[in-house]
Amino acid sequence: MEAQPITTDSYVLPGCWMLLLCWHSMLKLHATFCYLLLLLSLFGLACSDFPFIEDATQSRLKSEYDYIIVGGGTAGCPLAATLSQKFRVLVLERGGIPYGNPNIERIERFEQNLAEVNDSAPAQEFISEDGVMNHRARVLGGGTCLNAGFYSRCSDEYARRAGWDLALVKESFLWVEERVVFVPVLRQWQAAVRAGLLESGVLPDRGVTFDHLIGTKTSGSIFDQQGHRHTAADLLRAANFSNIAVLVHATVSRILFAGSCGGLPGCKPRAFGVIYSDRQGIDHLALLSSGPSNEVILSAGALGSPQLLLLSGIGPAQDLASFGIPEVLDLEEVGKGMADNPTNAVVVPSPRPVELALLQIVGITDFGSFIETGSAPASVLAGGLLAGTTVPPMNRSRALTDQIMSQLRAIQNTAPSLSSQIGFILEKVIGPLSNGDLRLNTTDIRDNPLVRFNYFSQPQDLDRCIRGMRAIERVINSPAMATFTFRRVADIPEPLMNAVRLIGNMLPSNTADSDAVARFCRDTVMTIWHYHGGCQMGRVVDKDYRVFGVDALRVVDGSTYEFTPGTNPQATTMMLGRYMGIQILRERLQSEPKV
Known part of the structure; x- marks a missing residue:
């Protein structure tokens, strides 16, 4: 816990x-x-603490490494740090460094981190075909630089289903936690919601634990008690500095394969390197050094990894042909199984100020809904979490978000104290069962692909949302929340009510009406940035994360998940990077002759 x-x-x-x-x-x-x-x-920053980090413009036009990791994100950083203990590793990250950016480093700047819209912003905005606004990371450290900080492990059942070694899973979690995880101090709002969960029946009380257990718990955070964010990039401190190179602003456009097998039995295309471009648009070549076990590993995320496979000629043959991409392998399942946990939030106007806190507690229900809470100034809620959810998804837009923020600032200018009198309680559906797909939009890796998540297309997901909304109502009406809630809507001051209407939705007036709550779930659905899929285990990669049908290529990131792990995936994804790094080292130790 003593991370520096x-x-x-x-x-x-x-x-x-x-x-x-x-x-x-x-x-x-x-x-x-x-x-x-x-x-x-x-x-x-990079020069003193990380002498191995360099802008891609300073890199050689051609280089060789034992491992090339595409994506220095939540999984890529711990994976690289681990592999560098024995082998030469190159990490190619399309974004910049997080250090020195207060929007990333400070909890109170959370919304500015997500509201920044330009070609170099650490959060690249995208809108799914469902109409839900979302973000993908474009920075060293990945999503750990953008998220609300909550740290909670996957369950043992999830690990067993993935075929993981439970002892190594625990060891890998502890390795991460020693470096970047802290136990938050609960202040009044968070403590009240926690008590409300228990009073409303989300039992038992699990105390403080990182484990995934039904009941109510306080978990970890990558924000320390001074509000400073720690990220997966910090895990690179554990690397062997003489064996690792990290290039930022290095955008990989294609994986290179050694020839086509022409359908010959037993013959597989073999990855031997990648092409990446720097900020000046100059192409560089990174190649695998000689050795039968050297590999390219994709850790570019749930959008980036399947997108790069498609652009490199691995995917459904018909889709590749429609963009004129030479086929390396007809792998139908690339881009399939894309899912994003539907999330719905309820805004709670308070007669008293609430503290600045993002996610620190969770109620893990027995019916498949997770209840979490946050409290922050109104601008944080609107800019970072809830903006636009007051209208159905297909009517949302960046212009609407900007308009909401402008109106909200006007209200805050006339009544500044109101900005600290709003909290929110959200529910996230486990799984989910509903899923969609990812397809190319253009052949430019910098452009977002097309992705559809098909929120609530499975009735069970919608039922869990309805039950989650009713659970939130019980929490709000619990004795523990009495000092943070108004008895009647009519008691809410008009300026505060105006701010609430801009930021997000209050509970439906009649939660006993299942149809009304279902409409609320569909109309107010938002992301909590836990999307996954596209390169799922058993469909695109095997149990060792090797891509089917080709050699020297793996995918290690959230694109391999069938369901989101735990309540929030960052803990498991950082663990996975460390876990697979150790597994790969063990494989090589067992298979390669000792010199």
């Missing part, structure tokens, strides 16, 4: 040297120059 954050505090020593230099030379150096020197000392 990489903050500007890490640069106190070099900063002090710069200040001493300025003080000593004040007569010779202009004050502005001194200030610039200090800024440069604070900006030397």
Whole structure:
């Protein structure tokens, strides 16, 4: 639990040297120059703590490594750190570094991290064909740089179903937790909702635990108690610095394969490298060094990994042909099984201020719905979580979100105290059973693919949402929540009610009406960024995460999941990176002759 954050505090020593230099030379150096020197000392993030991180523009046009990992995200960072203990590893990350970006590092800037819309933003916005606005990570550390921080392991049952070694799973979880996970301190709102869950029957009380157990618990967070975010990128500190290279702003456009087998029995195309481009648009070649066990490993996420397989010629033959992509392997299941856990939130106006907190507790029900809560200034809720969910999905847009934020700021300017009088309670459907697919939109890897999740297409998912909404109502009406709720809607001050209408929805007036609650679920559905699938185990990869039908290629990330692990997947995905790194090292130790 004693992880050391990489903050500007890490640069106190070099900063002090710069200040001493300025003080000593004040007569010779202009004050502005001194200030610039200090800024440069604070900006030397990758150079001091991570000497192996480099912008792709500085990389060689051709290089060789034992492992090439595409994507320095939630799984890619721990995977790379582990493999580097014995082998030369290259990580290619299309985004930049998270360090020095307060929108990523600070809890109070959460919404600004997601609201930034430009080609270099760490969160790349996309809208599914269902109409739900979403984000995908474009930064070293992946989704751990964008999320609400909640850390909760998958269940033992989930691990067994995946065919994982339970002892190694636990060891890998602990490895992650020692470096980036903290136990949050519950303040009044979070404690009240936690008590409300227990009073409303989400039992037993599990106390503080990272394990996935039915009942109510406080879990971990990658935000420390000072509100500083720790990410999967921090796990690179465990790497062998002499064996690893991490290139940022390195966009992989294609996996390279050694010839076509022409349908010959027993012959498989073999991955031997990738092509990536830097920020100047210059192409570079990264190749696997000689060795039968060296591999390319995709850790580009649930959108990026299937998209890259398709662009490299692995996928449904008809889809490849429609874009003129030369076929390497007709693998029908690439892009299939895409799912996003339908999530619905209820906004709770409060007669008293609530603290700034994202997700710290969860009620794990026995009917397949997870209840979580957050509290934050209104702008955080609107910009980061709930904006646009007041209208049905197909009517949402970025323009609507911007309009909501503008109106909300106007309300806050006239009544600033209202921004701290709003909390929310959400439910997320386990699984889910509903799923869709991913298809190419263009042949440019920088463009989002087309993805449809088909929220609530399976009746069981909708039933779980209805039951989840009723569970939230019981929590809101519990004695524990009495000081945080108004007795009547008429008691809510008009400016606060106006803010609530902009941010999100209150409970339906009649939760006994199943049809009305079902409409509420469909109309207010949103993402909680737990989408997965596209390269699922048993469909695209085998139990060792090797891509069917080709050699020297694996996928290790959330695209391999059939269902979302635990209540929130980041814990399991970081664990998976570490777990597979150890498994791969063990495989090589057993199969390769000792020198």
